Amino acid sequence: MNQLKTFLLLLAVLTSTKTRVVKALRDPLDRPNFVLFFVDDLGYGDLGFTGHPTTSTPNIDKLAWNGKTLTTWYSGCSVCSCSRAALMTGRQYPRTGIREVLGVVDTLGLPLEEVTIAEQLKKVNYTTGIVGKWHLGQRLAYLPSNQGFDYYLGIPYSDDMGNGKETSCSGDRKSEDPQTEEQDKMKGKPRPPRDNDYAAWYLPLVYQEHNRTRIVEQPLDLTKLAQKYNHFATKFIEDNKDDPFFLYFPFSHVHTTSGNNNKWNSMPNKQYASCSFQNRTKRGAFGDALAEVDWMIGNVYETLQCLGLEENTIILFTSDNGPWTPQHYDGGSYGIFSGEYAGYPWTGKASTWEGGIRMPAFAHWKGQIEPFSRTSQTISSMDVFPTFSHLAGVPLPDGIVLDGRDMADILLQENGQSKHDFLFFYGFCNGYWPRTGVAAVRHGPYKAHFCTSPGLGAYERTPTKYDKYPLLFNVEEDPSETFPICDGNTLPENDPDARAAIERILRAYAMEKATFEYGKIPPLPPGPGEGKGHYGVCCNRSTNCSCESLWDDNFQSRLFNVGSAEHHARYHEHLGEENHMKDTV
Template sequence: MTSLLPFLILVDSTTTSTSSDEGSSNDRSSSTSSSRSGSPNFIVFFVDDLGYGDLGFTGHPTTETPNLDRLAFNGKILTTWYSGCNVCTGSRASLMTGRQFARTGLPGVIGPSCSYGLNLNEVTIAEQLKKANYSTAIVGKWHLGQRKVYLPGSRGFDYYLGIPFSDDMGIGRESTCPAEQFTKEETVSPIDEKFNLDTWSARHMYEEMGLMKARLFTSSNDSIEKLQQDKDKPDKGTKWLPLVYQEFNQTRIVEQPVDFTTLAEKYSNFATSFIENNKDSPNPFFLYVPFSHVHTTEAGTTTENQYVGCKYRNSTKRGIFGDALAETDWITGNIVQKVRDLGLEEDTLILFTSDNGPWAMRGSSAGSEGLFTGRFAEGYKNTAKGSNWEGGIREPAFAYWKVSITPFTRTSEIISSLDVFPTLSALAGLPLPQDRPFDGKDMSEILLNEDGKSDHDFLFFYGTCSGEEYYSISSVRHGKYKAHWCTAPGLGHFNESLTKRYDPPLLFDIEKDPSEAEPISFNQMPTKKEDLMAMNRILKAYAMEKSTFQFGNITQEPDGPGEEPGKYALCCDRSRECYCNDRAGIFNLGTKEHHGQYHKALGNREPSPPINKYQNMLQSLE
């Protein structure tokens, strides 16, 4: 396959459609490549920290997401899709493996210098699809380990471009848009020495909730000792956010720090180029798009803790979050339009959802949980990200597959991110590995049939509020019922005194009461026969799950070249404090840096973005 490397920066966004007409796409596709027989292509869109109430098709009044709305309405809207975890790493582990994240031993989230990642004995979707000769690529946020042995290139993906973890786990940059002018006098301040250490300010919030606790290592005491050393020895490589490119497991850091202004263009061009390169291949492709958008950034690095490229700045009524979401919609539109233009639409299943609910404490820079407010949770400021209330784990979702999925349909059947692995496996004609339990179910009957039913009789949600070591069952969905054994506020508002435990569990009719406002029963058994019978089934299933569930353990891989405690973070050049923004040649063409060099050569000074402490730091290095 042709390398994607030349396509990363050579971007002309004006040539890619931002929306399309469903009726006219047939004419375009009929004149291009003929339909591919055999297994379908798969595209999975996985947005970061997107709430149920953030999109046009789920009812937000001012959001502008025309491409996503069009796809959703022309496919099947999945109104009851649950994430595998209420925070980042756990949700991705569940989607990638089809297994509860607690089975993998991973915590809910791992940091940018973590010495471990998703165990190599876990099978990812990409590794599974490789058995059927799929070409595979990922663009965006990985967050299952940043050491090379854990990056996508080692986990079944042919190509990868992205920030390997969350947008706030380091300092990025914003380059200037050509039309912007700033009159404020620019000053340059020296680098604050404290930023030589880990700058991830949200770490304490995750630690306070126990979301960073991993299962103990199964390898050796030496590994446990190294883990402690890693905690005690901060890694300077965490300072600047890296943009990583992999091609058949050859790894290069393209930017450090990443330029948020041009990130969407790079992502869009990478993804569309991958599809273009596979148009004549006899093998199908799998494109996984776990967006870096719309997670907030490290405070002070960008405008209002969000970011957006030049095309969409100040473009929506919803402020910068709306702008960022519009840019996410644009990337999606470009990818889908490429599929249409190449005549692959009838051969491609597209799934869309989010990793977890919005980070409520980030205010207008973050998203909205919509009607999933957890109204019964009095005194909780956050029932979204980090909680197992509906707002933290129930996500907007749809499936689109021209001809195969009936347009203008919707279903309220219970679906989970856990289901992606078994569903894609089934559609690719692949049996599931027999040496491990899978918590996900094949949802293809729901997608392809009008009356398809969910195979989830009991869908359990694991969390940290139970008071038990590591993770335990927090709640469960059973038919129309949802039961909570414990509840707590989400990330950033956690307080142990607000944690509540229930015996028997708090019970809701979630179909009638999606806001979780009026419980059927509260610290007592239900009185109505139907509800009582359901509660007894739930208690029996809970006992079975508790007695049979096998928690996984982390197995840390041996150090590679140049790795040791304090040196696990991604770094382009440690002698330069991992600051390498002097790209040349192909990596510079079309970027803002190249534009700036042009002005410099002519003796004209390019205007700079508004000054903040991080931009001062960046300028002092240039």
């Protein structure tokens, strides 16, 4: 029976894609499709292809090995909103006016005057979709539909910025959980929320389609979130197979939730995964969540293969910032980028040590990018904007300062060179808030720190400033930043190359400070239903932003009926697993 089922499934796939393969034989360089995977709080040491011993990421690893590993990819910032502003615009985040992590009732967001990657690609008729965490403003005016995206499904901010819920995986009624009983009692009467806005209490799941917005559920069910994301992503690709598209997938995973620190939130861990991924890996709850990310990525790539699109699609994979190490087992690993010289353990997220800003990354493009290749050329997430613009054949916007550089040569050529002579990293020299000022710079093999501070979780420590000379490391020879060439006090006596590099760095640093222009976010007037205490995402304020889910079979069949059960089955059958995911949405 299983063999017959497999045969019929393959026959159906081959029949349905017969004409599509012909379509995919167009010139791969003619407005290629773009898929951008952006994992939340994932460290360099968290993946199989970067060396973690117990992580289970077979799909990610396979894509990396069959593409080009990018070993020196830097995020635009070491925290969420700022890194996304840099990614979306190709600009240093302070230029955009985004200077901190945006909250759930913030009145600000990425200015509408900024040109995003999606808006850039719309100029040459790309269809654009985003699934996952946006975190560039939760007000309707700032959501993805007003920033160039045709379709959106996701959480507007981090998944620890509100309470979610979990579906029981044991078959028991969830209300039998005493903590959930308490939570159920609190529905409609939650504690006084931040800024008197009840939208700050429950996590929303937002759907947008051409400027039409719906809140699908609030609070959302984190146990089934990946299934919804998977449906959206694979259906988006299938619906847009005949024309160029841009799919931006900023995962909500593997950022931690508020966990069980809150008596109204019954999450057993600060990590979450679907039932079939819980207790699956040797790495615990974090490993389970990461395995679910791997599963979603595998389904996206399998969809591209089935539709004959892999030769017309470039895939980029990276993370927004380093791991949130104070979360212990629920946080990630920065691997070799430990910042040993710092003398404190929190050198990941929210620091400009390598562990906070140097990300795992690869590029995959069948037929264009050499398999099993790698490069140590300096790359920034700000480079995505000019690179996608170049590959799509759309001119860069006039009158805009771009800090990103076209990295197409690095991706497509064996010896492509970085166009970053000096790559500056902003943040932390003025303390925790706001994150402004140059903290460090990468120049050739050297990394210079003008200021150092620990990451998120140790802000009681005073940042260390280096006023005379920068703290200097050769991070090609010393990626752990253990042995400084210059300690900030005296120039190295026996290293003329390092002395010359410091002189160049100081000149470039002075020029950067003298010419850099900080952006401001112009305030927007209140929109419909907005006002003091009413700026958060809320399904219905009369129920204190707690609503029954609109995500039913009818809603799914109209929007995301790509047949993901087939993807579940094929993926787990490939792994030789019979107990694959059956609780599809």
